[in-house]
Amino acid sequence: MANALVPLAEGFEELEAVTIVDILRRGGVTVTVAGLSAQRVRGSHDIWIEADVLLDAAVKSSFDAVVLPGGTQGAQRLREDPRVLGLVRDFAAAGKLTAAVCAAPTVLETAGILQGKRATSYPGNALPSAHYEEARVVEDGQVITSRGPGTAIEFALTVVARLVNQDTADKVRRAMLVQ
Numbered sequence: 397m398a399n400a401l402v403p404l405a406e407g408f409e410e411l412e413a414v415t416i417v418d419i420l421r422r423g424g425v426t427v428t429v430a431g432l433s434a435q436r437v438r439g440s441h442d443i444w445i446e447a448d449v450l451l452d453a454a455v456k457s458s459f460d461a462v463v464l465p466g467g468t469q470g471a472q473r474l475r476e477d478p479r480v481l482g483l484v485r486d487f488a489a490a491g492k493l494t495a496a497v498c499a500a501p502t503v504l505e506t507a508g509i510l511q512g513k514r515a516t517s518y519p520g521n522a523l524p525s526a527h528y529e530e531a532r533v534v535e536d537g538q539v540i541t542s543r544g545p546g547t548a549i550e551f552a553l554t555v556v557a558r559l560v561n562q563d564t565a566d567k568v569r570r571a572m573l574v575q
Contacts, residue, residue, distance in 0.1 A: 398559035399426040400461040400493075401454055403480055404447055406432075407469025410439035412497050415548040416463050416555070422568045423556035430454035432477055440467040451479055461559055462487050466498020466518060466544065474503045481507045488538065493558055495540040497551050501526075504539065515541040549574055 400420055404413060413429075420427045431437045431447035438444050448454075462483055464474060474480045484507040487494045496504050501517040504510050505525060514536040515526035532547045533540065533554050540558065542551035553574070557565035 397424060397426055398460045399428065399458075400463050400555070400559065401457075401459040401483070402427055402429050402463050402465065403451055403454075403474060403483075404429060404431050404437040404445060404465070405470045405473035405477070405480075406438050407440050407467050407473060408437065408445075408465050409467035409470065409498055409545060410441055410443045410445070411545040412465035412467070412548045412551075413439065413445060416465055416497075416552045419549065419552035419568060419572075420463070420556060420559070422571070423553075423560050423564050425556065425559050428454050428457065428459070432473060432480070440469060451477075455479065455483065459487075459492070461493035461495060461555065463493075463555055464496040464500035464503055466496070466500040468499050471499035471502055471521075474500060475506045484509060491538055493538050493540065493555070495542075495551070495555050497542040497548060498544045501541040504541070509539065513537065513539055515539065516543055517541060518544045 429447045430451040488509040498518040510526040516534045
């Protein structure tokens with residue numbers, strides 16, 4: 397069974413984080429939500445999420461993917477955390493899936509893994525080393541990026557397709573009545 401790490405920093409975009417965790421779990425992916433500095437993490441719209449573990453405990457486990465929710469402040473905190481940047485670099489170097497939505501592709505940019513890759517993000521978030529596209533979800537090798545809250549379902553289903561298979565992603569899509 398595939399497993400994914402979803403780090404949460406204060407100021408994360410709630411819709412993206414919950415959508416990612418929910419859809420990946422519906423698809424049979426084991427998801428570990430890790431708080432950067434606390435297990436109880438406040439989102440950008442004052443909604444609190446209880447993480448499964450702290451990031452320092454989570455990094456002791458092995459994961460198939462790291463999936464980063466956005467939110468301007470949350471992505472900034474992820475970008476400024478050397479542990480997160482190290483994780484992203486390690487996943488990329490190992491050929492594991494790295495995925496980010498909204499402002500979080502800037503974390504991948506800061507980690508240096510978007511060089512020459514096709515990528516997208518929320519409008520206005522610079523990805524100077526990437527070939528920027530305005531598509532809803534962009535896949536390039538082991539990197540998946542997406543635009544924002546309105547693309548979170550499509551993004552998460554794309555991650556399920558990559559970690560499990562397309563049939564499972566399609567079953568989840570149909571069960572949720574996603575067109």
